[in-house]
Amino acid sequence: MSDRRIRILLAKPGLDGHDRGARVLARCFRDAGFEVIYTGCHQTPEQIASAAVQEDVDVVGLSCLSGAHKYLFPQVAKLLQDEGAGDIMVIGGGIIPDQDMQALYEAGLKAIFTPGATLDSLVEWINTNVKPRA
Amino acid sequence: MFTKELLDKSSLLRKKWEDEVKKVVAKHADQKEEWSTVSSLNIKRIYGPEDIKDMDFEKDIAYPGQFPYLRGNQATGYRGKYWTFRMFSGMGTAVETNKRWHYLLTTGQTGLSTAFDFPTLMGYDTDSPKAKGECGKCGVAIDTIDDFRDLINGVPLDKITTSMTINPPATALWAMYCASAEQQGIPLNKIGGTIQNDMLKEFIAQKTLMCPPEPSVKLISDTIEFGTKYVPRWNTISISGYHIREAGATAVQELAFTLRDGMEYVEDAIRRKGLHVDEFAPRLSFFFNSHIDFFEEIAKLRAARRIWAKAMPERYGSKDPRSWWMRFHTQTAGCSLTAQQPYNNVVRTATEALAAVLGGTQSLHTNSLDEVLCLPSDHAVQIALRTQQLIAEETGVCNTIDPLAGSYFVEALTNEMEEKAWEYIHKIDDMGGMVAAIEKGFPQMEISDAAYKFQQQIDAKEKIMIGVNKYVEADEQIEIPLLEIDDSVEDEQLERLAAVKRKRDGRKVAECLNELAGACKKGENVMPYCIEAVKNYATVQEICDVYREVYGEYRDPGIY
Numbered sequence: 001m002s003d004r005r006i007r008i009l010l011a012k013p014g015l016d017g018h019d020r021g022a023r024v025l026a027r028c029f030r031d032a033g034f035e036v037i038y039t040g041c042h043q044t045p046e047q048i049a050s051a052a053v054q055e056d057v058d059v060v061g062l063s064c065l066s067g068a069h070k071y072l073f074p075q076v077a078k079l080l081q082d083e084g085a086g087d088i089m090v091i092g093g094g095i096i097p098d099q100d101m102q103a104l105y106e107a108g109l110k111a112i113f114t115p116g117a118t119l120d121s122l123v124e125w126i127n128t129n130v131k132p133r134a
Numbered sequence: 135m136f137t138k139e140l141l142d143k144s145s146l147l148r149k150k151w152e153d154e155v156k157k158v159v160a161k162h163a164d165q166k167e168e169w170s171t172v173s174s175l176n177i178k179r180i181y182g183p184e185d186i187k188d189m190d191f192e193k194d195i196a197y198p199g200q201f202p203y204l205r206g207n208q209a210t211g212y213r214g215k216y217w218t219f220r221m222f223s224g225m226g227t228a229v230e231t232n233k234r235w236h237y238l239l240t241t242g243q244t245g246l247s248t249a250f251d252f253p254t255l256m257g258y259d260t261d262s263p264k265a266k267g268e269c270g271k272c273g274v275a276i277d278t279i280d281d282f283r284d285l286i287n288g289v290p291l292d293k294i295t296t297s298m299t300i301n302p303p304a305t306a307l308w309a310m311y312c313a314s315a316e317q318q319g320i321p322l323n324k325i326g327g328t329i330q331n332d333m334l335k336e337f338i339a340q341k342t343l344m345c346p347p348e349p350s351v352k353l354i355s356d357t358i359e360f361g362t363k364y365v366p367r368w369n370t371i372s373i374s375g376y377h378i379r380e381a382g383a384t385a386v387q388e389l390a391f392t393l394r395d396g397m398e399y400v401e402d403a404i405r406r407k408g409l410h411v412d413e414f415a416p417r418l419s420f421f422f423n424s425h426i427d428f429f430e431e432i433a434k435l436r437a438a439r440r441i442w443a444k445a446m447p448e449r450y451g452s453k454d455p456r457s458w459w460m461r462f463h464t465q466t467a468g469c470s471l472t473a474q475q476p477y478n479n480v481v482r483t484a485t486e487a488l489a490a491v492l493g494g495t496q497s498l499h500t501n502s503l504d505e506v507l508c509l510p511s512d513h514a515v516q517i518a519l520r521t522q523q524l525i526a527e528e529t530g531v532c533n534t535i536d537p538l539a540g541s542y543f544v545e546a547l548t549n550e551m552e553e554k555a556w557e558y559i560h561k562i563d564d565m566g567g568m569v570a571a572i573e574k575g576f577p578q579m580e581i582s583d584a585a586y587k588f589q590q591q592i593d594a595k596e597k598i599m600i601g602v603n604k605y606v607e608a609d610e611q612i613e614i615p616l617l618e619i620d621d622s623v624e625d626e627q628l629e630r631l632a633a634v635k636r637k638r639d640g641r642k643v644a645e646c647l648n649e650l651a652g653a654c655k656k657g658e659n660v661m662p663y664c665i666e667a668v669k670n671y672a673t674v675q676e677i678c679d680v681y682r683e684v685y686g687e688y689r690d691p692g693i694y
Contacts, residue, residue: 015252015268017341020382020469020585023694027586040692041341042256044264066252067508067619071267095473095507097616115473115506116602118593 074107211535257678382585435493
């Protein structure tokens with residue numbers, strides 16, 4: 001068991017600029033003791049996947065409120081697989097209708113958080129489910 | 135405001151009341167210790183004459199249509215004319231949105247307001263790789279003037295005003311509107327409407343970004359100059375606090391940053407264009423949020439009018455009272471709505487709309503109950519519009535102007551909003567203005583602080599959102615019809631764009647874009663070049679690419 005801190009890349013894929021959630025989470029995760037890298041808005045899936053690999057993160061958190069998650073989230077997961085970095089966990093959040101969940105899980109996302117999730121519950125989920133990679 | 139005799143009397147009575155409160159509280163403690171607004175502004179248990187004793191009726195309150203316009207710009211208030219019922223809409227293709235518009239006009243809506251999809255908002259065409267998955271999702275997709283003509287088909291441009299929520303590509307979309315009007319035989323001086331065209335709040339909050347702040351402000355001054363000369367009934371900017379608030383700002387931050395943004399635009403138009411403030415300031419318009427904290431919002435809107443009325447003559451030597459009028463649109467707060475128990479959103483929106491009306495708004499969008507989940511369905515939009523009509527025509531709140539004036543509490547809170555806003559405004563002045571403050575990340579960090587604090591308050595149940603952290607329904611199944619934009623919209627729009635690109639004169643397009651680039655480099659006004667370019671079927675992205683090339687591209691620094 002390494003004493004490395006959990007490294008998390010928070011990213012806003014696509015053209016959506018609704019970044020309140022992502023920025024609040026960036027602070028929350030920082031305060032929870034994680035190492036946080038926040039990309040800012042308007043990242044392509046390629047940019048996100050390559051940042052995740054370069055920064056050697058344990059988990060990628062995607063936030064999208066524009067309705068384009070159905071394309072963007074699976075694309076990030078796929079690119080990570082393609083780059084041989086399938087062990088980097090991908091989670092997502094935003095305005096995600098229930099009927100889209102199944103497809104996102106099938107595409108490799110490990111968790112989807114929707115409005116109402118508390119900050120504590122997110123930190124707890126990560127502490128339970130993400131282990132710093134060696 | 136009051137005679138010494140009255141204040142003495144009040145002080146005596148107040149003392150008696152305070153003693154009584156102490157006794158009661160000793161037996162029955164208050165439900166909670168701190169009572170504050172949604173923005174965490176502390177509110178006292180009671181307000182009395184002593185809280186507003188320093189006000190001067192003539193200087194600080196007066197009557198509607200009189201300086202400092204606290205009580206409204208117009209002497210007749212809503213008796214002369216209700217606010218404009220302006221519902222924001224747009225989805226899928228131009229043809230579909232046009233259908234929605236015609237429907238809205240039959241339901242009694244009095245102005246149109248366009249929501250564009252993300253590629254259009256960011257200055258990308260549907261065929262850009264960056265646009266994939268986004269076409270038509272959050273609004274209507276517009277690539278060329280061909281789409282634009284379908285959008286406004288059958289809308290009488292000389293009678294209905296149309297607002298367009300468009301920022302980095304505002305010059306391109308406005309050019310399409312101007313060119314379409316001319317083609318319909320309507321002269322530019324007869325068309326009215328609004329382009330949002332407020333880039334400073336994009337860097338601060340909304341993040342539809344294209345070029346760095348400095349050239350962004352230059353493009354805005356171009357539109358202000360062009361409008362002043364040729365399109366005098368157009369509002370070339372809607373200086374927006376809405377998005378600042380949605381990003382997590384407090385009411386005071388929304389007020390202060392929005393007004394300071396407005397001042398930055400005034401200063402740039404004077405300095406760069408050599409315009410006199412009174413040539414263009416009467417066409418500046420504003421756009422505020424109406425959040426859930428009823429009195430805080432009313433106070434904010436009243437304070438906004440008074441700050442602007444003071445700032446224009448004091449800071450810029452304005453002599454024309456029309457420049458002192460703060461004219462604004464209001465939208466109820468999307469961020470106050472909940473995905474949980476979504477029908478409660480109707481009540482939230484009604485409360486917020488009522489605050490906007492009591493604050494004297496001139497135009498209003500009411501959010502639909504399902505907007506937290508998807509683009510609104512027809513039925514949800516109808517309830518939202520009916521909410522406005524009901525406030526206007528059933529509740530009686532329009533019978534008299536500014537009914538809350540003179541309330542100890544409302545006037546004291548209005549004063550407090552104003553004082554706190556001026557503190558921020560002066561602080562930003564000291565930083566060298568809003569562009570400089572944005573480059574330092576100042577407003578962004580202030581908003582981040584507020585947003586984080588609010589989320590912590592929600593999690594700790596210090597602030598309540600019904601259905602989220604109180605009166606939660608376990609295992610709630612949200613069963614409301616969701617409007618979904620089919621992915622086939624993207625294919626359809628790609629085909630439309632390809633058809634335009636096939637039929638247009640490519641050489642002519644390149645020539646127009648070249649001339650636009652030349653104008654950018656020489657610092658000329660871009661508007662005439664944009665109009666020529668869109669007439670020749672240059673796309674939104676082609677025009678924006680010229681700006682990115684000449685002025686450089688701005689990327690979100692990801693401040694948190």
